[in-house]
Amino acid sequence: MRADVRRWLHHRTYSASAWQPADVLAAKRRAGCTISVVLPALDEERTVGAIVAALRTWLIEDHPLIDELVVMDSGSTDRTAAVAARAGARVVHVDTVLPEHGRVPGKGEALWKSLAVTTGDLVVFVDADLVAFDPRFVVGLVGPLLADPGVGYVKGLYDRPLDTPEGLVPSGGGRVTELLARPLLNAWWPELAGFVQPLSGEYAGRRALLESVPFVSGYGVELGLLVDILEEAGVDAMAQVDLGTRRHGHQPDAALGRMAGQILQTALARRPSAGPSSAELLQFLGSGDGIEAVNWDVGVLERPPMRSVRAAEQHRRGA
Numbered sequence: 219m220r221a222d223v224r225r226w227l228h229h230r231t232y233s234a235s236a237w238q239p240a241d242v243l244a245a246k247r248r249a250g251c252t253i254s255v256v257l258p259a260l261d262e263e264r265t266v267g268a269i270v271a272a273l274r275t276w277l278i279e280d281h282p283l284i285d286e287l288v289v290m291d292s293g294s295t296d297r298t299a300a301v302a303a304r305a306g307a308r309v310v311h312v313d314t315v316l317p318e319h320g321r322v323p324g325k326g327e328a329l330w331k332s333l334a335v336t337t338g339d340l341v342v343f344v345d346a347d348l349v350a351f352d353p354r355f356v357v358g359l360v361g362p363l364l365a366d367p368g369v370g371y372v373k374g375l376y377d378r379p380l381d382t383p384e385g386l387v388p389s390g391g392g393r394v395t396e397l398l399a400r401p402l403l404n405a406w407w408p409e410l411a412g413f414v415q416p417l418s419g420e421y422a423g424r425r426a427l428l429e430s431v432p433f434v435s436g437y438g439v440e441l442g443l444l445v446d447i448l449e450e451a452g453v454d455a456m457a458q459v460d461l462g463t464r465r466h467g468h469q470p471d472a473a474l475g476r477m478a479g480q481i482l483q484t485a486l487a488r489r490p491s492a493g494p495s496s497a498e499l500l501q502f503l504g505s506g507d508g509i510e511a512v513n514w515d516v517g518v519l520e521r522p523p524m525r526s527v528r529a530a531e532q533h534r535r536g537a
Contacts, residue, residue: 289310400499499513
């Protein structure tokens with residue numbers, strides 16, 4: 219493992235259990251800042267209501283940490299908007315925001331437009347398809363931002379159980395992460411290799427930083443933000459926090475393929491133009507003591523065409 223990544227993992231990896239709502243609320247008041255929570259949603263009537271209700275009860279009524287709770291509806295055809303509003307969120311339809319810029323489909327569009335309709339100094343993004351949602355996610359994500367002014371962007375990491383026909387497997391989620399995003403980051407942006415869940419949908423940032431970088435319209439938004447914030451603020455302004463366990467619906471392989479295509483296009487548009495790519499791959503495995511980092515050499519060698527080998531051998535014998 220690179221020494222800088224090892225230092226970053228030690229210095230910028232936190233646990234959500236380190237922060238209690240009352241302590242984070244006190245830190246927020248000392249800082250004099252406001253917090254907006256945004257849920258991008260498309261046809262999530264089954265889960266969005268419970269998430270909104272949990273956030274409103276625990277972090278608005280019991281512990282007034284959240285100042286704005288907004289659901290960005292990307293054109294749902296089900297009852298997502300009605301369910302979210304009834305649970306206590308302000309629902310904003312994406313098409314009504316910045317109409318002069320037109321409409322682009324995708325999650326990243328909803329996140330980008332949310333910056334135009336919210337005012338919080340800190341902005342927290344939470345996916346709307348989570349099952350058994352824990353509002354401590356938000357506490358953990360804003361904790362590092364309030365504790366250290368040098369931190370500008372915080373990603374969530376978590377155990378990610380995989381639902382299978384045989385039941386719930388303790389781990390195995392994150393297929394696009396392991397097969398595409400992690401190899402890309404390790405090869406072209408090795409400073410970011412320490413992010414356990416680079417594509418996680420739960421993250422938070424300072425508004426000033428989020429408004430200084432572009433947002434990719436589709437599923438490439440998470441990888442794009444990592445790379446662009448690295449360029450804008452440096453890796454030490456970035457952190458990750460262990461949120462425990464995250465459960466959500468899993469998509470079929472064909473849908474994951476389309477997601478991977480958008481992530482690949484995002485990476486290709488940002489690919490460093492000079493220098494060789496790294497041949498190391500840092501992976502993270504679950505263990506009895508938590509998460510174990512394992513480094514692999516994934517470098518490859520290329521052999522020449524056999525015809526050229528034979529020609530060289532014949533030339534040597536003739537000589």
